[in-house]
Amino acid sequence: MLEALWDPRLEAIVRANCPHLDDDTAIMPDDFLADLGLDSLSIVAIVVEVEEMFEFAFPDDELSFQTFATMGSLWGAVSRLIDSRQEQQLY
Structure with missing residues (x-):
């Protein structure tokens, strides 16, 4: 089985908000x-x-077209955040 490229919860959110995306x-x-x-x-x-x-x-600088352009760019921003x-919780 392949490892997921991103958190499945993020994919569920994206799927629910992309009407041209079929479930399969x-x-x-x-x-x-x-x-x-x-x-x-x-x-x-x-x-x-x-x-x-x-x-x-x-943050405001993540609310850009580039962040929401692709699933990869969105996951990149979400995973960084x-x-x-x-890291902040450790201190």
Whole structure:
């Protein structure tokens, strides 16, 4: 079995907010989320759901088109913020 490329909770959030993404379609790291139906309202929903799920707040500089362009770029930002939060909790 292959290791997941990102947290499955993030994928569930993205799937729920990308109306052109079928349940049986795999998401690749370089798939453009806009091509899967992501729009500005969907981005807001993803931001809120991700912040609640992973218990952090997106800094303003992460709220960009580049962050939400692909699943890979989104996971990159989320994983950095999770790591940063965990490091802060150590101190």
